[in-house]
Amino acid sequence: MQKRLTLLAFLTLCATLPLQASPPAQIRVLVWDEQQPQQKQAYGDKFLGETIAGHLATRPGLSVRTAKLDDAEQGVEETSLESTDVIVWWGHVRNNALSDAHAAQVAARVRSGKLALLALHSAHWSKPFVHLMQDRAKADALALVPSNQRAAAKWTYLNETTVYQAPKREDPLTPTLTHAGDEWRLALPLCVFPAYRPDGAPSHVSTLLPRHPIAAGLPKNWDVAQTEMYDEPFHVPAPDKVIFEERWDKGEHFRSGCLWKVGRGQVFYFRPGHETYPVYQQSEPLRVVENAVRWLGQQSRQSQ
Numbered sequence: 001m002q003k004r005l006t007l008l009a010f011l012t013l014c015a016t017l018p019l020q021a022s023p024p025a026q027i028r029v030l031v032w033d034e035q036q037p038q039q040k041q042a043y044g045d046k047f048l049g050e051t052i053a054g055h056l057a058t059r060p061g062l063s064v065r066t067a068k069l070d071d072a073e074q075g076v077e078e079t080s081l082e083s084t085d086v087i088v089w090w091g092h093v094r095n096n097a098l099s100d101a102h103a104a105q106v107a108a109r110v111r112s113g114k115l116a117l118l119a120l121h122s123a124h125w126s127k128p129f130v131h132l133m134q135d136r137a138k139a140d141a142l143a144l145v146p147s148n149q150r151a152a153a154k155w156t157y158l159n160e161t162t163v164y165q166a167p168k169r170e171d172p173l174t175p176t177l178t179h180a181g182d183e184w185r186l187a188l189p190l191c192v193f194p195a196y197r198p199d200g201a202p203s204h205v206s207t208l209l210p211r212h213p214i215a216a217g218l219p220k221n222w223d224v225a226q227t228e229m230y231d232e233p234f235h236v237p238a239p240d241k242v243i244f245e246e247r248w249d250k251g252e253h254f255r256s257g258c259l260w261k262v263g264r265g266q267v268f269y270f271r272p273g274h275e276t277y278p279v280y281q282q283s284e285p286l287r288v289v290e291n292a293v294r295w296l297g298q299q300s301r302q303s304q
Contacts, residue, residue: 026063027297029056030084032076034069034094042278049090052280052289059290069094076102081109085297088118088289091126092275096164103127111135113264113303116296118289121228121273124191124236129269130162132262134188136237137175139262141186144177152182159188167235169194174235190235195252197229200277203246205256205284212243213295214257214268214288222284228274230254236269244288246271257288266299268292 033049043051049066057064065084067075069091081087087106091098106128109115119129138157145153159174167174167190176187203224207215224246231252237260244257256271270288273279280286 025301026061027294027301028083028085029053029062029064029088029293029297030067030080030086031056031064031088031090032067032069033090034092034097036092036094036275039275041276043281048275048280049088052088052090052286055280055286056290056293062290062293069097074098074102076106078105081106081115084115085300086116086118086293087128088120088293089123089126089128090120090273092122095122095125095127096162098127100127103131107131107135110265110267111263113300116266116300117268118292118296119267119269120289121271121279124234124269124271125162125164127162129267130189130191132260132265132267133191133236134160136260136262136267137186137189140237141175141177141184145179145184149182153184154182156183156185157188158185159190162191166192166196167194173233175237189237193230193232193234193254195229195231197252198274198276199229200226200274201229201248201250203227203229203248203256203272205272206245206247207243208245208257209241209243212241214243214259214291216291217287218284218291224272224279224285225282226274226277227272227279228277230271234258244270264303266296268296 031049031053033047035047039048053064053066056062110117110132123129174187175189178185205222207218207220209215229248229252232254239258239260241259242255246256247253254271258269260267272285
């Protein structure tokens, strides 16, 4: 009888104990890098992407892998993407070397919400980023057409093929929508800007949205010690949020932390960088990247 009472008491106690929640799944991060030899000037025996991945791998809750342009399937084979929540992308002088098919494959997974894209610095001209900005521009343009005219609308798209040439300051901003009757013409975003200066001068960053998770732990104002300058206007669709802005002592400024929703997925562009300056050995840019992969990864998980 005593044993039965003891067992009953034990089972009653177990029933009153709170259930232990399983630990959250790790955010799966793939850092993709075209791996320019010039990166070794700033990052020593590692490439830039390997430096970022090495830092992220030390942070809790992140599972990190690397890929490069010269890998099989250019580093974006389907099985790899299927086990990735966020892809961090560094492309520069070999942006055009990625095949259209592989770029479309990455962009499709982002649109579906299965993957998020974090494009760094010169990846503004990477094919996945350009494809997704074109998708967003088309969606924004369609929303401007009166609902009773959409079915009959006839579309012409300009700039569908990326031209790796910066616009002049006096050139029309893209994307731009015009129409006459049922004919609609959309100049797709060039995803570039009219001026840059790779002199390594410091930039002065303002955190515009300090409450956004991507800005967590960042001061209101901070500097990137050495970087390349990009100057507005940035030819991209209007971002949903601009989290960071950069300014330079010679008067230039840039929307340097931009967030878009494209389809069901998220795209974040972070501007600071240059392959010969150690931007991603500095704590603040690394903190932005870490914050971004955590938030983007959570968004990818929630959309599935």
